[in-house]
Amino acid sequence: MTQKTAIITGGGAGIGRGLVLHFAGSGWRVVALDCDEKALAELETLLPGSQILAIACDVGIEEDVIQAFRRIGNWxxxxxxxxxxxxxxxxxxxxxxxxxxxxxxxxIDASLTAAFLCSREALSLLRAGAPSAIVNISSTRALQSEPDCFAYAAAKGGLCALTHAMAVSLGPQVRVNSVLPGWIETGPWQRADRRQDPAHSQQDRAQHPVGRVGRVEDIVEAVAWLAGESAGFVTGQEIVVDGGMTRRMIYAE
Incomplete structure (x- = not known):
């Protein structure tokens, strides 16, 4: 069996770090792209050099992405x-x-433009690895908003639209889906000098019908399922992983 390869953008910390360590722990080779060179260097100490390629890259800048994928194509x-x-x-x-x-x-560039650029540059490699998958990490902010989140909501909503547009164009070789996280605690998944232990109130937990705030592992498991053969009939979909928070009606007091 050919060893599988995953590319994770924003792989230095938070959900991205969790994804890198999960797939590496499952025997995959992993490319981690991130602006944070210190976070990438820390990741490299945790994994064998043959298993990880860490590239400092601003994925919202076209030339950075092109150069990064030249390195990936050589790896x-x-x-x-x-x-x-x-x-x-x-x-x-x-x-x-x-x-x-x-x-x-x-x-817009950090999320939506980055997804376009990375998907475009990865496409030949994804077709070579077919059947393969793209998973876009959107947000429940694509579905509902709090005040003063215009650009973030637009970027994440655009990711959902990009997802179904790519799904109908890139299939059957490449399936494309999006995961929409809610409140996910990423404090324990930061680089060492920024790491924080979770501290959630009862009110924080009560906002979620499942009774807790989300964990990075919750998103990792959703992505792992979408990447696997058991999700082979799933494409163009938005998977909300939020503990039910966006289904709960909150009334002003």
Whole structure:
């Protein structure tokens, strides 16, 4: 059997770090792309050099992505999974009338443009590894909003639209789905100098019908399923992983 290869953007910390360690632990070779060189260096100490290729890269910049995929093409001749996970974690951009075009573009480029660029550059490798999969990490903010999250919501909603557009165009060789995380605690999955233990109140937990805040492992398991043969009849879908929070009606007091 050919050893499978996954590419994880935003792989240095948070959900991306969890994905890198999961797939590496399952015997895959993994490419981790991230802007944070310190986080990537820490990851490299955890895995054999033959199993991980860590590339410092701003996936919202076209030339960075092109150069990164040249390196990836020299490292492997086929890819079986691309996870477009990169993005700006903070969704709040302030009042609309104060939102500059530059700031707007920073959210759009970090998530939506990045997914387009990485998918485009990965496509020949994904076809070589077919049947293969792309999983876009969107957000429940694509479905509902809090105030002053315009650019983040637009980027994540665009990822959902990009998902079904790619699914109908890239099949049957490549399946494309999106995962929409809700509140996911990523504190324990940061690089060492930024790591934090979770501290959730009863009110935090009560917002979720399942009774707890989400864990990185919850998203990892969803992505792993979408990447596997058991999801071979699933494409173009949005999988919400939020503990039921977006189904709960909250009334103002």
């Amino acid at each position: 492997t001749d086929a890819v079986h999974l691309l996870v477009n996970n990169a993005g700006i974690a903070d969704p709040y951009c302030g009042p609309l009338e104060q939102l500059s075009l530059e700031k707007w573009r920073s959210w």
